[in-house]
Amino acid sequence: MTSVSTNFSAGDMMESPLHHHVAHTNHSDAGIVMKEDKFRGHLNLRGNPEDTAFTSAVESVLGVALPITANTSVRSGDTVAYWLCPNEWLLIVASGTQGQVEADLRLAVANKGADQHIAITDISSGQTLVNLSGSGVAELLQKSTVYDCHVSNFPVGKVVQTTFAKTGTTMCKLEDGSMDLVIRRSFSDYFFLWLQDASEEYGLQIA
Amino acid sequence: MHHIYCPYCEETREEEEYSYTGEAHIERPKDPASITDEAWGDYLFFRSNPRGIHHEMWFHAAGCRRYFNATRDTHSYQIHETYKMGELPTITAKTIAADTLAAQQGDAS
Numbered sequence: 367m368t369s370v371s372t373n374f375s376a377g378d379m380m381e382s383p384l385h386h387h388v389a390h391t392n393h394s395d396a397g398i399v400m401k402e403d404k405f406r407g408h409l410n411l412r413g414n415p416e417d418t419a420f421t422s423a424v425e426s427v428l429g430v431a432l433p434i435t436a437n438t439s440v441r442s443g444d445t446v447a448y449w450l451c452p453n454e455w456l457l458i459v460a461s462g463t464q465g466q467v468e469a470d471l472r473l474a475v476a477n478k479g480a481d482q483h484i485a486i487t488d489i490s491s492g493q494t495l496v497n498l499s500g501s502g503v504a505e506l507l508q509k510s511t512v513y514d515c516h517v518s519n520f521p522v523g524k525v526v527q528t529t530f531a532k533t534g535t536t537m538c539k540l541e542d543g544s545m546d547l548v549i550r551r552s553f554s555d556y557f558f559l560w561l562q563d564a565s566e567e568y569g570l571q572i573a
Numbered sequence: 574m575h576h577i578y579c580p581y582c583e584e585t586r587e588e589e590e591y592s593y594t595g596e597a598h599i600e601r602p603k604d605p606a607s608i609t610d611e612a613w614g615d616y617l618f619f620r621s622n623p624r625g626i627h628h629e630m631w632f633h634a635a636g637c638r639r640y641f642n643a644t645r646d647t648h649s650y651q652i653h654e655t656y657k658m659g660e661l662p663t664i665t666a667k668t669i670a671a672d673t674l675a676a677q678q679g680d681a682s
């Protein structure tokens with residue numbers, strides 16, 4: 367195991383993309399509850415899904431096999447892997463562990479003799495994870511995205527990259543029916559202002 | 574709005590997720606130094622502009638961010654098929670003409 371020191375601790379020194387949007391709106395019976403899952407590690411992974419040395423190396427580090435089927439995800443504890451395209455995945459890991467996970471992935475891939483056409487990129491500072499729950503979420507998503515988010519078309523675990531108003535998002539449906547959205551840091555203000563406006567009729571709570 | 578099937582996402586998605594990126598199947602000359610300026614100019618700048626069947630590239634910009642090919646009728650805007658990079662179209666102006674002829678002969682008999 368390569369040891370990697372993570373030279374930050376989530377807290378005073380770090381500001382999440384939505385840090386300044388603290389609860390100025392707080393309905394007790396809100397139809398939309400937004401919770402930012404701050405400071406998670408986000409790693410973009412690219413490799414050949416037909417190279418078993420690559421897939422088994424990644425599985426040995428993550429504890430689960432990469433999702434190979436389009437628009438799916440796998441989950442193991444604090445780690446989730448989203449399918450992004452046939453040779454690209456987004457790994458979201460526990461806060462502060464991304465450096466170690468990246469090092470472990472590089473080591474495992476080298477040890478298994480996977481071909482060299484792989485890429486692991488730490489993009490944690492460029493995006494954030496937001497969870498939307500509540501009775502108004504289905505309608506809010508209808509207003510916000512061109513994708514059909516109806517339950518019949520969006521089962522638990524499905525991952526969809528699509529538009530969100532005039533920006534983009536990667537969405538994943540959770541067991542509890544809520545939706546996780548990956549949004550870009552540079553669009554976080556835009557995202558929040560849109561969310562605030564679009565959820566006015568349901569009430570918005572920041573959890 | 575079109576609904577376009579992405580061969581990588583394996584789903585039909587809204588046109589808003591895509592952008593059009595020009596004619597498909599244009600091969601770069603193997604040895605640019607040995608060809609004429611005219612041939613190089615053709616490769617770089619000249620594109621076909623048919624009325625009818627056109628094979629073209631689309632980019633799934635808001636989705637998987639992959640390029641793929643589409644066979645589209647520039648007259649009716651109908652997209653006959655989409656297929657992955659490196660694959661060849663199964664529907665062409667020739668196959669459509671043959672199908673049309675067969676249908677006409679079927680009507681006549």
Ligand SMILES: [Zn+2]
Nearest residue numbers: 579582633637
């Ligand atoms: Zn796609």
